[in-house]
Amino acid sequence: MMLGAVLFGHEQSQIVIDTINALAAEVGKAAGEFESPTVDEALTAAVAEAAEVGMGDAYSIADKLERYAAADAVKEATLEKLCSAAEGEEPRWSTDEVKGALEKLKKRIVRGRILDGEPRIDGRDTRTVRPISVRTGVLPRTHGSALFTRGETQALVVTTLGTERDSQIIDALEGERRESFMLHYNFPPFCVGETGRVGSPKRREIGHGRLAKRGVLACMPTLAEFPYAIRVVSEITESNGSSSMASVCGTSLSLMDAGVPLKAPVAGVAMGLIKEDERFAVLTDIMGDEDHLGDMDFKVAGTAQGINALQMDIKINGITKEIMEIALEQAKEGRLHILDEMNRVISSHRGEMSEHAPRIIEIKINPDKIRDVIGKGGVTIRGITEATGATVDITDDGIVKIFSVDKAAGEEAKKRVELITADVEVGTVYEGKVARLMDFGAFVTILPGKDGLVHISQISNERVEKVSDKLSEGDNIRVKVLEVDKQGRIRLSMKAVEEGE
Numbered sequence: 001m002m003l004g005a006v007l008f009g010h011e012q013s014q015i016v017i018d019t020i021n022a023l024a025a026e027v028g029k030a031a032g033e034f035e036s037p038t039v040d041e042a043l044t045a046a047v048a049e050a051a052e053v054g055m056g057d058a059y060s061i062a063d064k065l066e067r068y069a070a071a072d073a074v075k076e077a078t079l080e081k082l083c084s085a086a087e088g089e090e091p092r093w094s095t096d097e098v099k100g101a102l103e104k105l106k107k108r109i110v111r112g113r114i115l116d117g118e119p120r121i122d123g124r125d126t127r128t129v130r131p132i133s134v135r136t137g138v139l140p141r142t143h144g145s146a147l148f149t150r151g152e153t154q155a156l157v158v159t160t161l162g163t164e165r166d167s168q169i170i171d172a173l174e175g176e177r178r179e180s181f182m183l184h185y186n187f188p189p190f191c192v193g194e195t196g197r198v199g200s201p202k203r204r205e206i207g208h209g210r211l212a213k214r215g216v217l218a219c220m221p222t223l224a225e226f227p228y229a230i231r232v233v234s235e236i237t238e239s240n241g242s243s244s245m246a247s248v249c250g251t252s253l254s255l256m257d258a259g260v261p262l263k264a265p266v267a268g269v270a271m272g273l274i275k276e277d278e279r280f281a282v283l284t285d286i287m288g289d290e291d292h293l294g295d296m297d298f299k300v301a302g303t304a305q306g307i308n309a310l311q312m313d314i315k316i317n318g319i320t321k322e323i324m325e326i327a328l329e330q331a332k333e334g335r336l337h338i339l340d341e342m343n344r345v346i347s348s349h350r351g352e353m354s355e356h357a358p359r360i361i362e363i364k365i366n367p368d369k370i371r372d373v374i375g376k377g378g379v380t381i382r383g384i385t386e387a388t389g390a391t392v393d394i395t396d397d398g399i400v401k402i403f404s405v406d407k408a409a410g411e412e413a414k415k416r417v418e419l420i421t422a423d424v425e426v427g428t429v430y431e432g433k434v435a436r437l438m439d440f441g442a443f444v445t446i447l448p449g450k451d452g453l454v455h456i457s458q459i460s461n462e463r464v465e466k467v468s469d470k471l472s473e474g475d476n477i478r479v480k481v482l483e484v485d486k487q488g489r490i491r492l493s494m495k496a497v498e499e500g501e
Contacts, residue, residue, distance in 0.1 A: 001306075002306075002307050002310070002328060003321075003324060003325055003328055006324060007321060007324075040093075040097070040101075043082075043093055043097060043098070043101050044101055044104070044105075046082055046093075047078060047082070047098065047101040047102055047105055048105060050077070050078045050081050050082060051074050051075070051077075051078045051102060051105060052105060052109070054070075054073075054074035054077070055071060055074050055102070055105055055106055055109055056109050057070065058070035058071040058073075058074055059071070059106065059109055059110055059121055059289075060121070061121075062121065062122035062123055063152075064152050064240050064287075064288070065193065067121070067289075071106070074102075075099070075102055078098060078102060079095060079098055079099070082098050083095050083098055106293065107293045110289065110290070110293045111274045111276065111293060111294070114126070114274045114281050114283070115274055115276060115279050115280075115281055120283070120287075120290065121287060121289055121290070122151070122287065126281050126282060126283050126284065126330075127284050127330055127333065127334070128284065128285070129150070129269065129284060129285040129334050129337050129338060130150050130151030130152075130153075130285055130287075131150070131151060132148075132149065132150050132338060132341040132342075133147075133148075133149040133150075134146070134147075134148060134149075134253060134341060134342055134344070134345040134346075135147040135345070136253055136254070136256075136257040136345055136346050137257055138156070139158060141356060142158050142159070142160065142354070142356070143159055143160050143161045143258045143353070143354045143356060143357040144158070144159035144161075144254045144255060144256075144257040144258020144259070144260070144354065145157065145158050145159065145254055145257060146250050146253035146254040146257055147250070148246050148249045148250035148253060148342075149246075150242070150246055150249075150285065150338075151240060151241070151285070151287065152238055152239075152240035152241075152287075153236075153238060153239050153240050153241055153242060153243055153246050154236070154237045154238045154239075154246065155234050155235065155236055155237070155243060155246040155247050155249070155250040156234075156235045156237050156250070157232060157233070157234045157235070157247065157250030157251050157253065157254040158232070158233050158235075158254060159230065159231070159232050159251075159254040159255055159257070159258040159260065160230070160231045160232075160233075161228045161229070161230060161258060161260075161353070161357045161358060162228065162229040162230075162231065162358065163228070163229060163358060163360065163391070163401075163403040164178075164180065164223070164227065164228075164229055164393075164401070165229075165391075165393075165403075166229040166231075167179060167180045167229045168180075168182055168229075180223055180228075180229045180230065181213070181217065181220055181229075181230050181232075182213075182229075182230070182231045182232070183209050183212055183213035183216070183231075183232045183233075183234070183247075183251060184201070184209055184231070184232070184233045184234070185201075185205050185206075185208045185209035185212060185233075185234045185236070185243075185244070185247055186201070186205060186233065186234065186235050186236065187204065187205050187208070187236045187239070187243065188235070188236070191236045191237055191238050191239045191243075192238075192239050208243065208244040208247065209234070209247075211244050211299065211301075211309060211311050212234065212244050212245075212247040212248045212251060212268075212301075214301075214308065214309040215245075215248040215251075215266055215268050215301030215302070215308050215309040216248060216251050216252060216255070216262075216266050216301075216308070217308070218263075218308045219252075219262045219263040219264050219266055219303060219308070220260075220262065220263075221260065221261050221262070221263070225261065226260060226261055227360050227362065227401065228260075228358075228360060230255070230258075230260060232251050232254060232255065234246075234247035234250055234251060239288070240287050240288045241270065241285075241286050241287040241288040241290065241291055242268075242269070242270035242285065242286065242291075242299070244268070244270075244299060245267075245268030245269055245270050245299055245301060246268075247268075248266055248267065248268035248301045249266070249267050249268060249338060249342060251266070252265050252266040252267065252342070253265075253342060253345070253346060255349070256346050256347075256348060256349045256350065257346060257350060258349075258350075258353065258354065258357065259349050259350045259351070259352065259353035259354070259357070260349055261349045262349060263303075264303040264304065264305060265303065265304075265339055265342055265343060265347060265348075266301060266302065266303055266308060267301070267302070267303075267335050267338040267339045267342060268299060268300065268301035268302075268309075268335070268338075269284065269285055269299075269300055269301075269331055269334040269335050269338060270285060270286050270291070270297055270298065270299050270300075271283065271284060271285075271286065271296070271297075271298040271299075271300065271327045271330060271331050271334075272286035272290045272291060272294045272295075272296055272297060272298070273294055273295045273296035273298070273314075273319070273323065273327070274294050274295060275295050275316060275319075275323075280323060282323065282326045282327050282330055284330050284331070284333070284334045285334055294315075295314065295315050295316045296312065296313070296314045296315070296316075296319070296327075297312070297313040297314075298310070298311075298312045298313075298314075298327055298331070299311045299312075300327075300328070300331035300332075300335065301335075302335060303339070304335075304336060304339055307328075355406070358403055358404065358405060359402075359403070359404045359405075359406065359407050359409075359410040360401060360402070360403055360410075361401070361402040361404075361410045361411070361413075361414050362399065362400070362401050362402075363399075363400050363402075363414060363417065363418070364398055364399060364400070365394075365398045365400055365417070365421045366398060366421065367396065367397060367398040369398075369420070369421040370394055370396075370398060372420050372421060372449055373392070373394060373400070373417055373420050373421060374394065375449075380420065380448070380449070381394075384413050384416050384417065385413075387412075387416070388404070388409045388410075388412045388413040388416070389404065389405065389409045390402050390403060390404035390409045390410050390412070390413035391403040391404070392413060392417065400417055402414055402417070416448065419447050419448050420447070420448040420449060422447055424446065424447065424450055424452070424481055424484055424490055425481065426481050426482070426483060426484060427480070427481060428480070428481055429478055429479070429480045429481075429497055430446035430447070430478070430479055430480075430481070431446075431476060431477075431478055432444040432445055432446040432452075432476070432477055432478070432479050432492075433445050433474065433475070433476055433477075434471050434472065434473050434474060434475040434476075434477060435451055435473070436473060437467050437468055437471060437472075437473060438467065439456075439467070440455060440456055440467075441453050441454050441455040441456045441458070441459070441467060442454050442459070442467055442471050444477065444479055444492055446479065446481075446490070446492070450490065451490070452479070452481065452489075452490030452491060452492040453489070453490070453491060453492060454479060454492045454493065454494055455491070455493075457495075458482075458491075458492065458493035458494060458495050458496070459471065459494050459495065460494065460495060460498075461495055461498065461499075477494060478494070478497050479492040479493060479494055479497060480492065480493050480494075480496040480497050482496065
């Protein structure tokens with residue numbers, strides 16, 4: 001299906017291309033002449049004689065740092081040999097010319113081996129994924145975390161849950177909107193063994209983060225299903241190819257570790273291409289050198305059921321339908337293998353969220369009761385927040401959302417809201433507190449904001465001369481609701497409770 005969609009898009013784009021070509025033929029200017037630089041055959045032969053064996057041995061070393069060290073040693077020896085000259089004479093070739101020829105030699109060695117069916121740099125065939133290691137819950141204080149390692153590429157991914165108030169506010173041309181799912185990708189210099197300035201994200205980091213987000217987004221729950229703002233941060237701790245796809249895998253694992261109900265686990269893999277004339281080879285799970293020396297970096301992210309995101313970087317004029325078909329088929333094979341490795345550790349979201357994650361409780365109240373929950377000047381809702389530590393949001397249609405750091409605080413706030421909005425039921429016995437005494441009886445608070453009158457005749461079966469003989473302000477008593485009149489006045493009885501018992 002995906003191949004058909006790509007081919008259909010290519011077919012339809014020809015209409016636009018034909019129009020552009022027609023415009024160019026009508027108004028375009030003749031292209032300037034360009035002569036390609038001539039190849040120095042003598043330099044090529046000299047570099048091959050001096051370095052081909054050593055460079056071939058270096059690019060048979062699987063470990064990245066060891067390989068680079070061996071290649072650097074070969075380079076230094078070659079420069080020493082070809083760029084030296086007798087005193088007072090100029091060397092035949094400059095350092096830059098020899099370095100350029102060495103890069104071409106390196107490219108020819110790596111590409112030629114793959115096209116000849118020999119093992120890749122690290123000994124794999126064209127379809128094999130590097131060894132995978134998966135761990136979840138590696139950072140106990142976070143809401144969700146995962147460490148995903150594939151070969152020499154590793155991503156430490158952390159998920160943080162927040163309330164809707166924590167959503168990113170985006171002021172776009174079409175108006176303001178909120179983004180409840182954020183994914184940030186960080187590529188510090190140390191992950192490739194370098195030092196450098198660490199500051200605001202660059203275009204590459206932003207782009208890789210967007211790609212990883214696109215890969216996971218199709219499987220994210222809606223706000224109605226999971227009413228949390230979610231921020232995922234992928235920290236690349238080591239990199240040797242396809243760190244963005246490692247971020248996709250790590251993000252899926254971290255989200256499930258946090259209890260986010262993904263529709264399905266998501267994995268990503270980067271495909272490569274080596275093409276010389278009609279000969280070509282499609283590579284699964286490319287390393288950094290295969291990306292650098294190859295012709296294509298084709299990233300495919302998706303689930304066991306299908307593809308969520310594609311991105312292709314290509315260095316040649318184009319690819320054929322056959323290459324695209326093989327690349328997608330190998331990507332599916334690689335993706336399913338990676339998903340199998342991930343599913344061995346975690347295949348679905350955890351049933352219980354981290355104890356450190358915020359809790360969100362949602363209840364529905366009668367919209368007419370909203371003013372009771374808010375109170376005059378917001379005094380009631382502020383009181384709930386101060387007493388429980390939970391935050392309460394109310395929408396105009398009566399949806400109450402309670403946000404709390406722990407479950408107990410949220411449940412207490414929910415209880416208080418339910419008490420405020422509860423209707424007084426005739427015949428029900430309530431635990432109340434004496435609010436004030438009158439000559440004719442006592443007013444008792446049975447629910448927040450709801451007081452009823454216990455007439456002096458309903459205090460006891462015995463005759464009561466003075467209300468204060470039996471009751472004092474602040475007393476906790478049990479009362480039964482006898483009546484709620486049309487004006488909402490509540491008539492209570494202590495005597496009826498005694499008789500009922």
